[in-house]
Amino acid sequence: MAESQREQKISKEQFRALARLSRLSFSEEEEEQFIAGFEEMITFCDGINSEIEGDASSIREVDAREIALGDLRADEVVPSLPNEKILSNVHGERGYFAVKRVVK
Amino acid sequence: MSGIIKKLSSMLQRGEVSASELAASYITRIEKLNPVLNAYVSTTFEEALKCAGEADKMIRAGMATALTGIPMALKDNICSDGHLTTCCSGILSGFRPYYDSAVWEKLSAQGAVLLGKTNMDEFAMGSASETSCYGAPKNPVDVTRVTGGSSGGSAAAVKAGIAAYALGSDTGGSIRQPASFCGTVGFKPTYGTVSRYGLIAYASSLDQIGPLALSVEDAAIVYDAIRGKDGRDQTSLTTPDGATSLETDIKNLRVGVPEEFFGEGVSDEVKSAIEESVRVFERAGAKIKRVKIPAFKVALPVYYIISCAEASSNLGRYDGIRYGYRAENFSDIDDMITKTRTYGFGTEVKRRIMLGTYVLSSGYFDAYYKKACLLRGQIISEFDGVFRECDVLLTPTAPTTAFSLGAKSANSTQTYLADICTVPASIAGLPAVSLPCAVGAGGLPIGLQIISGRLRDGTALAAAAFFEREAGVTAELCAEVKL
Numbered sequence: 001m002a003e004s005q006r007e008q009k010i011s012k013e014q015f016r017a018l019a020r021l022s023r024l025s026f027s028e029e030e031e032e033q034f035i036a037g038f039e040e041m042i043t044f045c046d047g048i049n050s051e052i053e054g055d056a057s058s059i060r061e062v063d064a065r066e067i068a069l070g071d072l073r074a075d076e077v078v079p080s081l082p083n084e085k086i087l088s089n090v091h092g093e094r095g096y097f098a099v100k101r102v103v104k
Numbered sequence: 105m106s107g108i109i110k111k112l113s114s115m116l117q118r119g120e121v122s123a124s125e126l127a128a129s130y131i132t133r134i135e136k137l138n139p140v141l142n143a144y145v146s147t148t149f150e151e152a153l154k155c156a157g158e159a160d161k162m163i164r165a166g167m168a169t170a171l172t173g174i175p176m177a178l179k180d181n182i183c184s185d186g187h188l189t190t191c192c193s194g195i196l197s198g199f200r201p202y203y204d205s206a207v208w209e210k211l212s213a214q215g216a217v218l219l220g221k222t223n224m225d226e227f228a229m230g231s232a233s234e235t236s237c238y239g240a241p242k243n244p245v246d247v248t249r250v251t252g253g254s255s256g257g258s259a260a261a262v263k264a265g266i267a268a269y270a271l272g273s274d275t276g277g278s279i280r281q282p283a284s285f286c287g288t289v290g291f292k293p294t295y296g297t298v299s300r301y302g303l304i305a306y307a308s309s310l311d312q313i314g315p316l317a318l319s320v321e322d323a324a325i326v327y328d329a330i331r332g333k334d335g336r337d338q339t340s341l342t343t344p345d346g347a348t349s350l351e352t353d354i355k356n357l358r359v360g361v362p363e364e365f366f367g368e369g370v371s372d373e374v375k376s377a378i379e380e381s382v383r384v385f386e387r388a389g390a391k392i393k394r395v396k397i398p399a400f401k402v403a404l405p406v407y408y409i410i411s412c413a414e415a416s417s418n419l420g421r422y423d424g425i426r427y428g429y430r431a432e433n434f435s436d437i438d439d440m441i442t443k444t445r446t447y448g449f450g451t452e453v454k455r456r457i458m459l460g461t462y463v464l465s466s467g468y469f470d471a472y473y474k475k476a477c478l479l480r481g482q483i484i485s486e487f488d489g490v491f492r493e494c495d496v497l498l499t500p501t502a503p504t505t506a507f508s509l510g511a512k513s514a515n516s517t518q519t520y521l522a523d524i525c526t527v528p529a530s531i532a533g534l535p536a537v538s539l540p541c542a543v544g545a546g547g548l549p550i551g552l553q554i555i556s557g558r559l560r561d562g563t564a565l566a567a568a569a570f571f572e573r574e575a576g577v578t579a580e581l582c583a584e585v586k587l
Contacts, residue, residue, distance in 0.1 A: 010462075022416065022461045023423075024454055025446045034455070037516060041459050044517045047405035048475055052482070053398045061474065062481040073335045085202040090427055097425050102437050 009039045107319030108268050108581070109170055109326075116163055116173045123159035123173030127152045127217050130175040134219065134266045137585055142241045143251075143260040145180055146188040147220035159215035170325050172215035177267035179258050180221040181228060182313065183302040184208045187218070191304050192236035193226045195448030196428040205302020206337065207271060207313050207330045214329060219267055223257030226450045227419065228278055228306045230254050231522040234513045235452045242509070243286055244582040245548060249506040252282030252522070258316045259286040265581045269317040269326050273303055275310045276407050277501075277526025280538035283316055284501035284551025287540045288579045289568070290316045291323040294559050295533030296341035298327075299334035305418040307411035308339075310530050318579045320539060320569040324348045327561070341559070348562045350569035355389035357567065360494030364400035365525050370503040377542035377550040378500050384575045385498070385567075395490050395497070399483045400528055404520060406483065407527040409463050409476035415453075416460025422448065455516065480531050487532045491557040496567045500525050501538040501551030525553060535561040537568045540579050 010018075015035055019026060026034055083095050091098045115121050131149050138144050152175065159173035178184060181191045183201035190196040204212065212218070223241040225233050233256025234240040241257045243249040244264035251260045255272025259282035262270050272279040274292035283290025291314045298313045305311060315326035324347070333342045361382055366375050386392050424430035424444030431443035449457070463472035490497065503524055512519045529536040534555050541552035552571065556564035572578055 018458050018461050018465070021465070022454075022457045023420075023442050023445050024449070024457065025442050034458075037455060038458060038462075040517050041408070041455065042462070044520065045405045045409050045459070045463070045472060048402050048409065048472070048479055050401050052402060054486075061477045062484060072338055081202055086426075088202060089198060089200050090425070091430060099425055100434070100437050100440060 009042045010035060107317070107322045109174055109317070109322045112174055112268060113168070113170045113172070117168065123156040123163065123215075123217060124153060126173060127156035127175050127219075130219055130266060137264050137266055140242060140247060141244060141260050141264055141266070141585065142239055143222055143257040143264065143266060144177065144220040145190070145192060145223045145236070145238045145257065148187050148218050149220075151187070152217050152219050155212070155215070155217045159217060162215045169214045169329070171211060171329055173217060174268045175217045175219050176211070177219050177222045177258060177261050177270040178208060179255050179270070179272045180224050181273055181304040182208060182271055183304070184218060187221065189221060189304070190237075191227045192224050192238055193449065193453065194237050194429055195422045195445070199428045201302070203302065206299035206334045208302065210330050222255070222261055222267075222270055225254035225256070226453050227304070227415070228254040228273055228275055229415070229452050229456055231277070231281060231519050232507070232512065233257065233282070234509070235450055237450060240509055243506050244585045245287055246506070246546060247586065248508055249548065250285065250509055252285030252502070252506060254278040254282075255290075255316060256282045259283055259288050259290065262286070262288045262316045262318060263579075263582045264585050265583065269315055269322055271313055271326070271330070272316050273311055273313050274530065275307050275312075275411060276530045277523045279314045279316060280526050280536060280551070280553060281502050281522060283538040284549065285506035287549030287582070288316050288318060289320055289323045289537065289539045290314070291327060291537045291565065292529070292535065293327060293331065293561050294341070294535045296339045297331045297343050297559070297561060299332070299337040299340045301334055301336040307414035308418060309414060310407075310411055318581060320537065320565055320572050321350060323537065324350060324565050324569075327565070348565055350566050352563075352566035352570050354385070354570055357385070357390040357496065358494045359385050359390045359392050360395040360490055360497045361392060362395050362397045362400065362490070362497055362499060364397055365499035369521055369524060370500055371505075373544045374500045374503060374505070374550055377544065378498065378552060381541045381552045381571065381575065382498055384571060388570070388574060393494060395494060397483075397486045397490060397528065399479060399486050402479050403483060403528045403531060404524055406476045406479045407523070407531055408459070408520065409472050410480065410531070412456045412460035413464050413473050414460070416457045416464065419453070419457055424448070452516065483528060484532045487528070487534060495556060495560075495563055497555040499553045499555065501553040502526070505544045505546070505548035505550060529555045532558075534558055535564045537564050539568050539572060540577050541571070541575065542577060
């Protein structure tokens with residue numbers, strides 16, 4: 001038990017917190033299986049800590065924001081998609097998306 | 105050079121066949137082969153015949169381009185107005201987009217004939233197309249083998265001759281790897297050269313649309329038709345006017361061979377096929393240089409951290425309210441969203457959403473996501489250095505030939521290794537083409553990957569066209585699929 005706990009990269013509580021953030025739920029049985037596979041993925045991702053030969057001191061970080069915000073277009077108003085088209089394959093009522101009551 | 109687009113186009117122009125007859129012949133072949141291959145997950149035959157009628161009018165009016173009247177397919181994550189587009193996921197079941205993607209807008213304006221949507225890994229998350237909610241497509245070369253993924257249905261459709269060409273999307277190799285497994289040409293253009301407007305997002309800083317085709321020339325024709333700046337995708341880039349030239353001065357071509365791509369996990373038959381391909385360039389007078397990309401060893405984990413982080417955010421939009429599936433029997437709106445996502449997403453997608461949430465969460469952000477972004481910078485920098493000395497790099501596309509259906513589906517991280525040779529170019533946003541270079545054991549195709557510098561898409565395609573001519577290994581149509 002102690003051995004398996006020491007090897008665990010993620011506790012059940014952490015896993016459940018992640019599931020809540022991800023808006024997913026798992027049964028007890030699924031949780032066991034998923035945690036095992038999830039730990040394998042984390043171990044795989046720990047590969048970023050491998051040593052790489054060469055000088056990396058001048059390297060700068062590149063993230064998605066830099067790639068995505070290169071060339072912004074002018075903020076011009078263009079026609080929107082018609083409501084009836086957007087609501088054509090969802091739960092729509094009287095021109096709105098219909099959901100269960102939020103404010104109680 | 106085999107190819108099919110120019111042949112079909114000239115038959116259409118000369119009136120030897122009409123676009124309507126051509127569409128009907130493809131539909132007949134789809135009806136025969138698709139029940140086994142499972143390459144298409146939805147078909148648009150009625151629309152195809154209507155488009156073909158319009159194409160015939162364009163041809164008669166002298167307004168045809170090379171793609172007018174040519175039957176083709178779109179991957180199931182590329183939107184077209186009114187046609188089922190589900191990302192092969194239960195959560196988008198029944199979803200019919202209400203607008204055209206930029207690529208389909210461009211192709212349909214040229215009179216392309218859409219036959220349907222092709223099978224793929226759910227939300228493009230996989231390397232064998234086995235995570236599709238419709239079941240895996242089968243490789244036309246050997247129907248007991250996977251097609252590769254995630255654009256597996258597109259590769260299978262092209263290889264089996266049930267689409268003259270197809271569009272796929274490539275996030276970490278999803279065009280090139282299935283092209284390698286099925287023995288077609290697959291081209292991932294420079295990130296930004298093809299608009300992603302209407303491509304259902306997986307990892308936005310990596311996703312790129314590109315063609316799968318039967319020759320480099322066919323891939324270049326399609327690429328020329330879909331590329332260019334689009335105000336609806338702020339990452340899209342302006343590309344040069346005119347057709348991409350496939351001519352290359354081979355004696356002045358500097359060819360790099362990065363040693364890391366030939367390491368552990370790459371099979372002997374793949375290694376020797378690529379070394380033989382290098383000799384084809386060498387014999388023709390190209391200058392060969394052995395180069396190093398040390399950060400290759402971290403490319404796969406960097407890719408999975410960044411792509412899952414972006415996916416966890418991109419897939420947050422699936423709440424059962426605006427599109428697709430909605431769970432029944434829920435207590436309140438939070439319960440509805442959680443149940444919709446729990447029942448709607450498949451296991452691999454859930455796994456990647458969870459991993460993405462983990463690497464972005466407080467306490468792990470710096471150790472994983474921030475470090476991966478730093479290493480992404482290092483990979484880009486190493487490629488920049490190599491491309492100061494070389495025009496193209498030659499590598500394997502995949503470490504092995506197509507594996508058996510079901511052989512790796514139980515073990516995710518084993519499947520991830522199938523992307524080891526393709527993710528570095530994706531991380532750096534570089535253009536890369538895969539084309540068949542040899543036939544391995546069991547008659548299975550082996551793919552050669554040619555990578556060039558950013559916005560030097562023509563250099564990669566021209567080098568590939570040279571190889572295709574010189575080596576005489578072409579992406580032949582699999583005319584007889586052994587069902």
